[in-house]
Amino acid sequence: xxxxxFDNYTLGFRKPEKYVFKAKKGxxxxxxxxxxxxKNEPDWMRHxxxxxxxxYRKRALPPWALELGDASFxxxxxxxxPIDHKADSWSQLPDEIRDTYDKIGIPQAEKKFLSxxxxxxxxxxxxxxxxxxxxxKGVIFLDMDSGLKEYPDIIRQYFGTVxxxxxxxxxxxxxxVWSGGSFVYVPPRVSIELPLQAYFRINSERxxxxxxxxxxxxxGSFVHYVEGCSAPMYSTSSLHSAVVEIIVKKxxxxxxxxIQNWSTNVYNLVTKRARxxxxxxxxxxxxxxxxxxxxxxxxxxxxxxxxxxxILSLAYAGRGQHQDAGAKAVHLAPETxxxxxxxxxxxxxxxxxYRGLVxxxxxxxxxKSHVVCDALIMDRSSRSDTYPIMRIEAHDAGxxxxxxxxxxxxEQLFYLKSRGISGAQAQSMIVNGFIxxxxxxxxxxxxxxxxxxxxxxxxxxxx
Amino acid sequence: xxxxIGKSEKKTIFLEVGRHIADEYVVGRGADLTLVLLVExxxxxxxRLNVRLAGERAKxxxxxxVVGRGEQRFALETVxxxxxxxxxxxxxxxxxxxxxxxxxxxxxxxxxxxxxxxDACQRNENLLLSDxxxxxxxxxxxxxxxxxxxxxxxxxxxxxxxTLWYLxxxxxxxxxxxxxxxxxxxxxxxxxxxxxxxxxxxxxxxxLD
Numbered sequence: 001x002x003x004x005x006f007d008n009y010t011l012g013f014r015k016p017e018k019y020v021f022k023a024k025k026g027x028x029x030x031x032x033x034x035x036x037x038x039k040n041e042p043d044w045m046r047h048x049x050x051x052x053x054x055x056y057r058k059r060a061l062p063p064w065a066l067e068l069g070d071a072s073f074x075x076x077x078x079x080x081x082p083i084d085h086k087a088d089s090w091s092q093l094p095d096e097i098r099d100t101y102d103k104i105g106i107p108q109a110e111k112k113f114l115s116x117x118x119x120x121x122x123x124x125x126x127x128x129x130x131x132x133x134x135x136x137k138g139v140i141f142l143d144m145d146s147g148l149k150e151y152p153d154i155i156r157q158y159f160g161t162v163x164x165x166x167x168x169x170x171x172x173x174x175x176x177v178w179s180g181g182s183f184v185y186v187p188p189r190v191s192i193e194l195p196l197q198a199y200f201r202i203n204s205e206r207x208x209x210x211x212x213x214x215x216x217x218x219x220g221s222f223v224h225y226v227e228g229c230s231a232p233m234y235s236t237s238s239l240h241s242a243v244v245e246i247i248v249k250k251x252x253x254x255x256x257x258x259i260q261n262w263s264t265n266v267y268n269l270v271t272k273r274a275r276x277x278x279x280x281x282x283x284x285x286x287x288x289x290x291x292x293x294x295x296x297x298x299x300x301x302x303x304x305x306x307x308x309x310x311i312l313s314l315a316y317a318g319r320g321q322h323q324d325a326g327a328k329a330v331h332l333a334p335e336t337x338x339x340x341x342x343x344x345x346x347x348x349x350x351x352x353x354y355r356g357l358v359x360x361x362x363x364x365x366x367x368k369s370h371v372v373c374d375a376l377i378m379d380r381s382s383r384s385d386t387y388p389i390m391r392i393e394a395h396d397a398g399x400x401x402x403x404x405x406x407x408x409x410x411e412q413l414f415y416l417k418s419r420g421i422s423g424a425q426a427q428s429m430i431v432n433g434f435i436x437x438x439x440x441x442x443x444x445x446x447x448x449x450x451x452x453x454x455x456x457x458x459x460x461x462x463x
Numbered sequence: 464x465x466x467x468i469g470k471s472e473k474k475t476i477f478l479e480v481g482r483h484i485a486d487e488y489v490v491g492r493g494a495d496l497t498l499v500l501l502v503e504x505x506x507x508x509x510x511r512l513n514v515r516l517a518g519e520r521a522k523x524x525x526x527x528x529v530v531g532r533g534e535q536r537f538a539l540e541t542v543x544x545x546x547x548x549x550x551x552x553x554x555x556x557x558x559x560x561x562x563x564x565x566x567x568x569x570x571x572x573x574x575x576x577x578x579x580x581x582d583a584c585q586r587n588e589n590l591l592l593s594d595x596x597x598x599x600x601x602x603x604x605x606x607x608x609x610x611x612x613x614x615x616x617x618x619x620x621x622x623x624x625x626t627l628w629y630l631x632x633x634x635x636x637x638x639x640x641x642x643x644x645x646x647x648x649x650x651x652x653x654x655x656x657x658x659x660x661x662x663x664x665x666x667x668x669x670x671l672d
Binding site: 388389 | 576589591592593594595596597598599600601602603604605606607608609610611612613614615616617618619620621
């Protein structure tokens with residue numbers, strides 16, 4: 001059954017659009033005002049959107065993003081509202097939306113151990129189920145638009161404090177046109193045992209998605225948020241530019257897992273950052289398999305003593321794909337630690353790059369950072385790059401970085417073949433072993449999916 | 464101007480303050496080049512070392528030692544450009560920084576599509592000895608061939624307090640202990656210079672003999 005499901009996906013499926021409101025193509029003040037007006041937002045948010053638009057126009061693309069030249073930012077719709085009310089149960093969803101999700105197995109997954117589903121379809125969360133357990137614990141898990149309506153004070157206090165609109169061009173773009181995304185608030189000392197999950201979809205031609213996610217973990221709390229993406233295929237390029245802000249308070253722990261599997265015409269330009277206070281722990285698990293071009297560097301800003309950041313990054317680039325992934329750790333307090341593990345596989349002319357930063361300014365005494373980057377190049381036409389920067393101004397810091405780039409070992413292949421395993425099967429076994437350190441950190445069902453995807457890519461069904 | 468090391472030639476070049484650095488060092492088929500760079504004292508501009516492995520089975524060993532004191536600022540850029548198959552390059556950059564000295568290192572290994580079976584490595588180690596000494600390191604790789612083995616590593620730290628404590632228990636004062644550790648740190652690079660004349664020159668400049 002699973003096999004059929006993936007086969008279906010590889011062909012790509014799309015559904016006829018149903019929407020109640022669609023902004024005109026392109027981006028200007030009018031469009032931004034329309035978006036804000038349509039959502040009945042408070043004045044401060046409208047101002048922030050307009051300010052951000054001005055910043056977006058002024059800022060240049062980063063020098064390594066020149067290939068974005070072929071993405072036409074004017075030729076997309078910046079806001080589409082799919083249906084006019086939100087469904088609170090599965091059966092209330094429109095048929096074709098439910099059908100889309102059936103194909104990728106959401107109801108099945110839900111039966112297992114979903115603690116809350118927030119499904120994104122065309123820019124807005126249309127389906128959401130929060131178990132009473134969450135509400136009882138005082139946890140808020142909403143789409144961002146509802147969050148802004150119901151908890152404007154909390155949002156106003158934190159929105160844009162971790163990723164400001166002036167941070168980079170795409171953060172500015174997102175702040176001016178954001179729509180959807182998740183808002184999670186975990187009260188002090190509350191621990192959410194089951195992962196919170198959200199599914200994201202794009203299903204409209206030339207439609208861009210600009211989710212905005214904000215997670216606040218109060219003192220001593222714990223939450224695991226899982227974001228999994230997949231998208232139908234289109235003929236024209238699609239833009240996805242999300243911003244994720246996470247605040248990890250004293251002694252809290254947040255894990256954020258992502259499986260990005262957009263179709264290979266999507267430009268995926270994401271800013272993800274966590275601010276970690278004293279003895280807090282932030283863990284990013286970030287897997288990138290899809291999209292045409294991804295630029296994503298999950299970051300931790302360690303602002304409190306003994307704060308810790310772990311970043312696990314996985315990238316797969318096949319034909320026509322470029323994964324520009326990486327990680328950033330900024331140590332701003334004493335005794336902070338960071339660990340970064342990056343694994344990348346390039347195949348069929350794909351290109352993977354690791355772009356990383358470790359910064360330890362003066363005053364961040366006894367900070368430690370360890371970075372490991374491993375890359376696997378599967379054939380002659382593929383490419384792998386590594387661009388790390390380490391800026392160390394605290395003399396008692398301990399910073400290590402190591403990287404290797406290699407191909408699959410001939411001896412390993414030979415050994416497996418001698419045991420009667422076919423060449424392609426042997427390759428996929430070795431690749432799955434190579435990415436294991438990252439995949440084992442994902443929830444079980446995602447780990448299984450990931451192994452199957454790699455198997456399918458390498459054993460021939462997909463390029 | 465570029466400097467060529469011809470077919471099967473073996474050569475060690477020592478670069479210190481005041482020596483001219485070629486725009487590019489080109490290593491030919493089967494040739495073996497050792498470049499030793501000693502950065503201390505009056506270096507000012509950014510130092511650029513470009514090594515191109517142009518012939519099959521060419522070999523390059525690049526050893527750079529940086530010693531900074533006071534308010535000295537050093538910057539070094541290295542490129543190991545692999546164009547021919549089955550070539551080998553090894554790079555080791557070690558810096559020791561006292562007081563307010565700073566060092567910026569930018570290293571690149573670039574392997575062209577044609578350079579199959581390349582074996583390249585790049586290592587940068589920095590020892591920060593004072594509150595105020597700083598380092599920025601960018602060890603980069605661009606690999607366009609698939610049958611390669613490329614590694615890079617960078618490590619920055621200060622003298623391990625436990626090592627100093629151990630030496631103290633053996634009757635060695637902290638200052639002396641620090642000096643011993645620093646010497647051992649540099650010795651690792653000096654020991655890799657096979658040309659004994661160049662090796663003793665380096666020791667001489669660093670007062671390690």
